[in-house]
Amino acid sequence: MRAAVLTEPGTIEIRLIDRPLPADKVAVTTKAAGICGTDIHAFGGHNPFLTFPRVMGHEIAGTVAAVGSEVTGIRVGERVVGNPYAECATCRTCRRGHPNLCPDLTVTGVHSDGGFAEQAYVSPRQLYSLPLSVDLDTAALVEPLSIGAEAVTNGNVQADDRVVIIGAGPIGLACLAFAVERGATALVVDRIPGRLERARELGAAAVVNTLADDPDDRVKAFTAGVGADVVIEAVGAKETIEAGLRWFGPAGRYVLLGLYDGTVELPTFTAMRLGLRFTASRLNRGRFPECIEYLRTHPHVTSLVTHQIALEDLQDTLTLLTRRELEACKVMVQLH
Ligand SMILES: [Zn+2]
Ligand SMILES: [Zn+2]
Known part of the structure; x- marks a missing residue:
């Protein structure tokens, strides 16, 4: 063969x-x-x-x-x-x-x-x-899809959750699909217009192109100022992982999914104040x-x-x- x-x-x-x-x-x-x-x-x-x-x-x-x-x-x-x-x-x-x-x-x-x-x-x-x-x-x-289903399960995504998904590659979009399936509202962050277009088609309520827009402002507006219930990081870079750590709200769940071999800064006081639940999702x-x-x-x-x-x-x-x-x-x- x-x-x-x-x-x-x-x-x-x-x-x-x-x-x-x-x-x-x-x-x-x-x-x-x-x-x-x-x-x-x-x-x-x-x-x-x-x-x-x-x-x-x-x-x-x-x-x-x-x-x-x-x-x-x-x-x-x-x-x-x-x-x-x-x-x-x-x-x-x-x-x-x-x-x-x-x-x-x-x-x-x-x-x-x-x-x-x-x-x-x-x-x-x-x-x-x-x-x-x-x-x-x-x-x-x-x-x-199974990677996305696992991440959404690990993030305990619920109906009416406001979910921020960082990265609109196949894995980020798989997360989006299952978040939407659970009745959550999702904002998808990427910097490639074609990927964000796909996120729209799969049911993202909003998308942010970080090259054109300030994602901090957009996440704030999307979550009515309180921060996201769930953040799923599907890029695997220091910058995006740390951005996500600015975006969660009270009882927020952070799902680390993108592969990154390095260290990041965790805002510990904010994590404590908001009761952050941090999880990494593998396979x-x-x-x-x-x-x-x-x-x-x-x-x-x-x-x-x-x-x-x-x-x-x-x-x-x-x-x-x-x-x-x-x-x-x-x-x-x-x-x-
Ligand atoms: Zn694969
Ligand atoms: Zn074993």
Whole structure:
């Protein structure tokens, strides 16, 4: 089968590879696989868990082509989406309901080969069956949606909450989708007009372009001067994390979701005075079923897919995304 192999940082080769299907795995014929921030980081050589050569791609939707000899309960031809995260399921953290924080967690497309190939070999417990009405070309959106569903749950977003979402990339917009679903009113902050337009389409009550407008003023107006009930930071930069820490109100919940490897200033007196609840949201805990159902009942969310590319275009596309020269939301690598 054809596969896009990351041989070293910045270099992808399209290779023909032939591997036997392990007895405990399922071969999934990839229909479409999403490009995620993780892939862009790994392409740049910034993922310490990824070893070379590696087929990236952890957002996978397709059809079961074959099942290993030890696998039961999955049929050839079944339409599936893959949850990339495999926890050990036995450690104390897993047993206490935090599989997303398992110290031995492995990720498809990082620790093992993923979806940027004609077939991916996946553990059956990572596969979820898709209803017929969910289009395989966009079904891989379930994974980024699950990140948003988890963050909104961790922020305990309620109907009538005023929620500020920082960042209108796929993850920020996934948070928006679930915040709106819960009946909250959301303000979305970004600096790219196309992204803010998408936020509007997905139900943001207001948007702020930080290059054109003062977000502090806009958040104040949006929250009638009291501050946000929930702030979700989906960028992962010192500046945006600290901006969000100026925007919460009484009993505010702050959800750190964007990845940032550094330190920030926490306004401790304000945090104390307002009873801030600070949480970091990582991956997801069993959210695939609800996200599949969300995708089935909210087909308009497939507009998050802005580009479809061929496997051969992966190297160029990742290069453009790295340089921020492609204004895209979700890019799908279309395999079949
Ligand atoms: Zn992803
Ligand atoms: Zn574990």
